[in-house]
Structures are given as C-alpha cells and as structure tokens.
Amino acid sequence: MPTNVVTRFAPSPTGYFHAGSYRTALFSCIYARQNGGKFILRIEDTDKERSKKEYEDNIVDSLQWIGLKYDEFYRQSDRTELYRESIRRLMDSGHAYLSKETPTDAGDRPAGRQNREEVIRFRNPNKKVVFDDMIRGRIEFDTTELGDFVIAKSMDEPVFHLVVVVDDADMGITHIIRGEDHISNTPRQILIFEALGVMPPKYAHIPLLLSGDRSKLSKRHGAVPITEYRSRGYLPEAVVNYLALLGWHPSDDKEIMSFDEIVGAFSLDRVQKSGAIFDEEKLKWFNKQYLNRMSDERFTEAAMPFVPDWLTTGSMLFARLSPIIKEKISCLSDIAGLFAGGGELAFVHAIGPYDPSMLLWKKEPDRSASLRHLNAVRDLISGLSEEGLTADGLKSAIWPYAEANGRGNVLWPLRVALTGQERSPDPFVCAYIIGKEESLKRIDDAISVLG
RNA sequence: GGCCCUAUCGUCUAAUGGUCAGGACAUAGGCUUUUCAAGCCUAGAAUCCGGGUUCGAUUCCCGGUAGGGCUACCA
Numbered sequence: 001m002p003t004n005v006v007t008r009f010a011p012s013p014t015g016y017f018h019a020g021s022y023r024t025a026l027f028s029c030i031y032a033r034q035n036g037g038k039f040i041l042r043i044e045d046t047d048k049e050r051s052k053k054e055y056e057d058n059i060v061d062s063l064q065w066i067g068l069k070y071d072e073f074y075r076q077s078d079r080t081e082l083y084r085e086s087i088r089r090l091m092d093s094g095h096a097y098l099s100k101e102t103p104t105d106a107g108d109r110p111a112g113r114q115n116r117e118e119v120i121r122f123r124n125p126n127k128k129v130v131f132d133d134m135i136r137g138r139i140e141f142d143t144t145e146l147g148d149f150v151i152a153k154s155m156d157e158p159v160f161h162l163v164v165v166v167d168d169a170d171m172g173i174t175h176i177i178r179g180e181d182h183i184s185n186t187p188r189q190i191l192i193f194e195a196l197g198v199m200p201p202k203y204a205h206i207p208l209l210l211s212g213d214r215s216k217l218s219k220r221h222g223a224v225p226i227t228e229y230r231s232r233g234y235l236p237e238a239v240v241n242y243l244a245l246l247g248w249h250p251s252d253d254k255e256i257m258s259f260d261e262i263v264g265a266f267s268l269d270r271v272q273k274s275g276a277i278f279d280e281e282k283l284k285w286f287n288k289q290y291l292n293r294m295s296d297e298r299f300t301e302a303a304m305p306f307v308p309d310w311l312t313t314g315s316m317l318f319a320r321l322s323p324i325i326k327e328k329i330s331c332l333s334d335i336a337g338l339f340a341g342g343g344e345l346a347f348v349h350a351i352g353p354y355d356p357s358m359l360l361w362k363k364e365p366d367r368s369a370s371l372r373h374l375n376a377v378r379d380l381i382s383g384l385s386e387e388g389l390t391a392d393g394l395k396s397a398i399w400p401y402a403e404a405n406g407r408g409n410v411l412w413p414l415r416v417a418l419t420g421q422e423r424s425p426d427p428f429v430c431a432y433i434i435g436k437e438e439s440l441k442r443i444d445d446a447i448s449v450l451g
Numbered sequence: 452g453g454c455c456c457u458a459u460c461g462u463c464u465a466a467u468g469g470u471c472a473g474g475a476c477a478u479a480g481g482c483u484u485u486u487c488a489a490g491c492c493u494a495g496a497a498u499c500c501g502g503g504u505u506c507g508a509u510u511c512c513c514g515g516u517a518g519g520g521c522u523a524c525c526a
Contacts, residue, residue: 012526047525101524119524136456145454145522153524160526184455184521207457207519214518242463245475249464253474272464274457275519282463282476292489327489344487361485402485411485423487 005037006174009070010164012044013055016225017062019278020179020209020217023243027206027271028177029068030244033263040171041070045077046163062226066236067259074171076163083158086166086196087120087151095195096122096151120152122161122192129187134175134204134268141187149188161185165192168201177204177268180275181216204268207247208275217278229283233306233332235294238287247272256289288330299326306332308339310349320433321348324425347419348433351442354420356449361412369405370413371450376401377414378443381436391432398428417446 009025011017025041032039041063045051056075063070076083090096099121126144133139151162158166168176168189183205193200211222229239240259249272250257250265257265291299299322304313311318324345328338338345346352359370380397381389388397402410415427418439424430431439 010526014526044526050525116524139455141455150524157524159524164526179520180456181520182526185526205456210519216520246463251465253465255475276464277462279462279476285476288489328487406485408485415486421486425487427485 004172004174005032005035006040006172007032007037007177008040008042008168008171008173010042010044010167010178011059012047012050013052013059014047014050015055016223016227017055017059018217018223018226019243020223021059022062022066022068022226022239023209023246024177024179024206025063025068026240026243027204027248028175029070030263030266031175031177031204031268034266037174038071039069040072040074040173042073042167042171043075043077044160044163045075046158046160048077051077058225058227065227065230066240068240072171074167076167079163079167080156080158082170083152083163083166084155086162087155087158090122090151090192090195091120093195094123096120097148099148099150116153118154119150120154121148122151122188122195124148124191129190131186131190131200131203133183134202135271136183136205136273139183139186141184143187143191146188151192161188161192165189165196165198169193169196169198173201175202175204177206180205180208204271207272209246210275210277212277214275214277216275222278231333233329233334234283234287235290235302235332238283238290241290242283242286246276246278256286284330291326291329291331294326296322303332303335306335308336308349311339317348317433321345324429324433344421344423344425347421347424347430351418351420354416358416358420358422359413359446359450361406361408363408364406366409367450369409371447373401373405373410374413374417374443374447374450377410378440378447381431381443382440384436386436389432389436391426391428394428394431413446414443417443 007028009028011021011025029039031037041059043056043059045056087096091098097120099119101115101117101119124143124146128140128142130138130140149161150159152158167173186203186205190200209217211217213221215221217223226239230236237258241255241257241262244257244262244266245255248266248270251270254265294302296319300313300318303322303325307313307318311321325335325338328344329335337343339349340346341352359374360367361370377398380401381394384393384397398410398414411427415424415430416422418424418427418430418434425433434442
C-alpha cells in the first residue's frame with residue numbers, strides 16, 4: 001500500500017477544459033483521495049505563445065463546477081527560478097549542454113515559430129528505458145532514436161520535458177496518472193529524473209477519450225468545454241459519475257455511484273486499456289437518474305436558470321409544475337422546449353387556438369357526447385372548493401363520472417379543453433396547475449366552440 | 452515511414468483456462484393506459500483473422516489486420 005501518495009493534474013492552458021482533461025483529473029484525484037494523499041493542480045504554461053489566462057480560468061472554473069478539489073495550486077510561469085537552477089545543475093554535471101543549431105528546414109513547423117541559434121539539449125545516454133505502467137505493465141523503449149532532445153530554449157525558457165520532471169520531483173509526486181498520449185514521453189522524462197538523481201514516480205497511463213470517429217478527443221474533434229454541459233443543463237454529479245465509468249468499472253454492476261462510492265471502489269488495475277467513446281446519450285440517462293433522485297428544493301434551485309422568464313421558480317405555480325417537469329426531461333435545458341410552442345407544457349402560459357374536432361375522442365367521435373361530458377365535468381369542478389382543487393381532489397371528483405361514461409370519452413375532451421393540446425400531462429394535473437377559475441373558463445370556451 | 456499502445460454486442464463494459472459469453476445505454480416489440488412520457492417485461496445484437504500451447508481458450512504465446520498515440524525550439 002503506497003504511503004503519502006501525491007498526484008497531480010497538469011493541464012496546459014492552451015484550450016478549453018473538456019471531458020478528456022476532466023477524466024484524467026478525476027482519476028488522479030480519486031487515486032489521491034483513496035490513499036489519503038494530496039492532489040495538486042499545476043498549470044503548465046511554459047508555452048507563452050499558446051497559453052491564455054482565459055483558459056486557465058476555464059480550468060479552475062470547470063474543476064469547481066464539477067466539485068473536484070485540489071490541495072495545492074501551482075503555475076509554472078511562477079517557477080522559472082527553479083527551472084533555471086535545474087538546467088544549471090544538469091549542465092554542470094554534463095547531462096545537458098548548450099547546442100549551436102544549424103539552420104534547418106522549418107517548413108513543417110507551426111507558423112510563427114522560429115528556430116533559435118542556440119538551445120539547451122539533454123545529453124542522451126542512449127540506453128534502454130523500462131518502466132512498469134500500473135495499467136499496462138512493462139513498457140520498454142530504446143531511447144537512442146530520441147537523440148539529444150531540447151530541454152530549454154534558453155536559461156529562462158525551459159520546455160515541457162524539463163519542467164514536468166523538475167516539478168514532479170520538487171512536488172514529491174508519487175504517482176503520475178495521465179493520458180495514454182504521454183506514454184512515449186515517459187522515457188525522456190525518466191532519463192531526466194535519472195540525470196537529476198531522483199527516483200521516478202510510478203506511472204499509470206489511462207486510455208484516451210475518443211470522439212465518434214475514434215480519434216483522440218480534442219478541440220477540433222468533437223470536444224466540448226465541460227462548462228458547456230453546465231449550460232446544457234447537466235448535473236455535475238451525473239457528469240462525474242458517467243466519466244468515472246468511462247475506462248473504469250467497479251467489480252459489481254453498480255452504475256449510479258456518488259463520488260465517495262467511486263473513491264471507495266476505485267482501483268487502477270480495473271482501468272481499461274483501450275480508448276472509450278464519449279456517448280452523450282448515456283450521459284443523458286445518468287442525468288435523468290440524478291434528476292429523479294433530487295429533492296424538490298435542490299431541483300428548484302438547479303432549474304432556476306432554465307425556466308422561462310414568466311415562470312418564477314419560487315412561485316406556487318412552479319411548485320405544482322416541478323414534479324411534472326422533472327419526469328419529462330433528461331437535462332435541464334429541455335425545460336424550455338416543454339413550454340415552447342408544441343411543448344407539452346405550453347398550455348400553462350396560454351392556450352392557443354385549436355381545431356374543434358380535437359375535442360372529439362378518436363375512438364368514439366361524438367360531438368353531443370363530448371359536449372355533455374364537458375358540461376358535466378364543468379359542474380363537478382365548479383362544485384369543488386378552492387382547497388379541494390388538488391390533482392387528487394379533482395380526480396376523485398371526476399373519476400366516477402369518467403368510469404361510468406368511458407374514460408376516453410370524458411377525459412380526452414377535457415384534456416383538449418384545458419390545454420388545446422393532444423399531448424399533455426394527466427387532465428387532473430392540468431386543471432390543478434392552471435387553477436379552478438382558468439379551468440372553468442377554458443372548458444366554457446370549449447363548450448361554446450362545440451355548441 | 453519509425454517507435455509505442457490497443458482490440459468482447461452500434462456504444463460503455465463483465466467474465467483473467469471450463470459461463471447458455473453477463474450487465475448498462477441505445478434500438479425493436481409488448482404490458483399499463485385518457486394522450487405523451489416514465490415505469491415494467493421481452494427480443495435482436497459481440498469475443499478482428501490465422502497459427503500455436505492445452506483435455507479445454509474471450510482469457511496465455513506468436514504472426515497478421517485494424518484503430519489510436521507519439522514522432523517540435525507544443526504540452
């Protein structure tokens with residue numbers, strides 16, 4: 001059992017934080033929590049041209065929304081002094097040297113990049129490097145083909161491999177849990193650890209998250225900022241749960257799990273070796289599960305940004321509506337469609353004009369019967385006190401009549417009279433939602449349309 | 452091209468030598484029913500191919516194929 005586990009998530013602020021980045025952070029964090037260790041967030045912003053504060057803010061914001069807490073925060077641009085010392089040490093010990101560059105063809109380099117005349121290179125011992133990946137087992141590389149790779153552009157401009165190793169050593173990282181795309185970076189980094197005289201940490205390379213075409217999830221390949229899921233109305237706990245199950249699976253078939261349950265059940269040797277496609281359909285299912293389990297109070301709070309302007313979440317009307325809304329949607333952003341034209345709850349705000357023939361029950365269309373039933377139901381409703389006008393109260397008042405005359409014959413015209421729609425909640429619920437006065441008014445309108 | 456990683460239903464996955472290859476999402480059908488959902492039930496759907504090893508391979512080994520990653524003075 002590892003002691004004093006320290007893990008880190010080390011994103012570069014060169015793009016929005018997406019599901020792939022998030023899952024990497026999640027696994028690192030879970031592993032630290034499980035072992036009572038520390039989880040560090042380290043912003044790798046050594047590439048000054050591509051790093052943006054905006055992206056750093058997005059990473060922090062995303063982590064916060066999703067509820068992933070880190071114990072320490074670092075930014076590599078604040079640590080250049082440390083890197084300079086390390087470069088110095090490596091040069092003094094002969095592990096690195098100042099290299100005069102011969103101009104090369106820069107045609108295949110990203111635009112705007114210029115080759116320097118001098119860079120600092122690592123003196124590659126050209127050996128075989130072997131490490132035991134906690135997920136994949138033994139991995140072997142011959143580093144000869146790597147050559148003397150660059151570790152800094154100048155004393156003040158260290159580059160990826162150097163800063164990663166210096167920081168991991170300095171922060172006492174014991175387990176590096178990162179994406180599979182870093183496997184081939186690992187031998188270089190181990191070489192630097194050795195040159196620095198530091199024991200390399202344990203490595204665990206998790207499989208990549210893939211987009212629909214099975215390519216690595218990236219900005220230009222279907223990756224969406226994780227905060228976009230917030231605006232699409234997903235619950236953070238659903239996103240956490242779903243992502244934890246992408247590439248990992250508990251030993252039982254349990255799927256709905258809280259973060260703490262996941263921490264309890266997690267183990268690196270149950271992590272999958274192959275990449276996984278992110279499937280929003282299944283995320284929706286998870287979200288619905290969490291929505292269904294939510295208390296009314298929490299649901300009201302979560303729904304607030306998504307309800308139409310005329311409907312306030314604190315209102316009596318919303319309280320009546322909320323159980324219906326909850327069962328009809330899979331994410332909160334579906335709420336708008338419910339109330340929009342054609343939506344099942346459009347009738348709440350206003351009843352639109354409808355074709356009078358809709359008032360006839362399809363299975364037994366009979367105009368005079370519909371008229372008779374509507375009148376009867378109208379009387380039953382108007383006989384109810386305002387207090388008795390709950391969905392249950394309405395049902396017990398109308399049900400015997402509906403049973404006696406055919407449920408469809410009675411209830412269908414009532415539904416259409418109340419809503420002007422063919423699809424709606426139960427008519428008792430509809431009447432309860434819009435209230436006695438409005439219900440009677442709409443039924444009267446229907447009666448006059450038919451008559 | 453070179454190096455590395457991977458390979459079970461459409462998707463996420465279970466089963467680490469012996470199971471009718473299990474579950475979930477999605478799909479189809481059914482039940483329920485006053486509509487639509489939800490819910491419940493049922494069905495179809497997979498071990499990439501070829502060699503070994505073994506009494507027996509999804510599982511171990513080798514080869515092929517396919518996919519992916521890396522191959523920067525990005526991270």
